[in-house]
Amino acid sequence: MIKLDFKKKHGLVPAIAQDYRTGEVLMLAYMNEEAFMETLKTGKATYYSRSRKALWIKGETSGHLQLVKEVRVDCDLDTVLLKVEQIGGAACHKGYKSCFFSKVEENDLKITESIVFDPDEVYK
Numbered sequence: 001m002i003k004l005d006f007k008k009k010h011g012l013v014p015a016i017a018q019d020y021r022t023g024e025v026l027m028l029a030y031m032n033e034e035a036f037m038e039t040l041k042t043g044k045a046t047y048y049s050r051s052r053k054a055l056w057i058k059g060e061t062s063g064h065l066q067l068v069k070e071v072r073v074d075c076d077l078d079t080v081l082l083k084v085e086q087i088g089g090a091a092c093h094k095g096y097k098s099c100f101f102s103k104v105e106e107n108d109l110k111i112t113e114s115i116v117f118d119p120d121e122v123y124k
Contacts, residue, residue, distance in 0.1 A: 004033070004073065004079045006078075011033070013080055014029075014078075014079050014080070015030060016028055016080070017066055017091060018082065018084065019078050019086050024058075026084070026086060026091035026098045027092065027099040029047040029058075030048050032055075032104070035048045044057050044058070044059075044065055044068065044082055045057070045066035046058070062090075063088055064091065065088070066085070066089055066091065067087060068083070069083045088117070089117075090117055094119055095115040096115060097113055097116055098113065098116075
């Protein structure tokens with residue numbers, strides 16, 4: 001049985017989602033023990049929403065699911081890396097492929113990606 005250290009960060013561990021084909025980092029979220037176990041059971045990335053204080057299956061509303069291809073855990077057992085197939089081409093709720101769509105240039109943020117979907121249409 002896998003025993004992650006959920007005690008360090010008040011019951012949560014960071015979870016990084018990475019495109020399993022390209023290695024691109026798609027997003028960072030958090031998991032509690034229930035979300036981690038649900039991810040292992042279903043093969044769909046399931047996280048814990050700190051704002052809603054509830055589990056959420058990534059893409060449940062938008063259709064942009066993350067199908068887990070591989071799960072890795074760091075040496076301290078307190079961070080999860082999910083290698084995923086990103087369905088629908090976008091992980092970011094703002095409509096971009098990656099949540100890291102901005103780059104710092106000359107003390108300002110520059111958007112470096114194209115939008116994949118219109119969030120106003122998806123999250124009515």
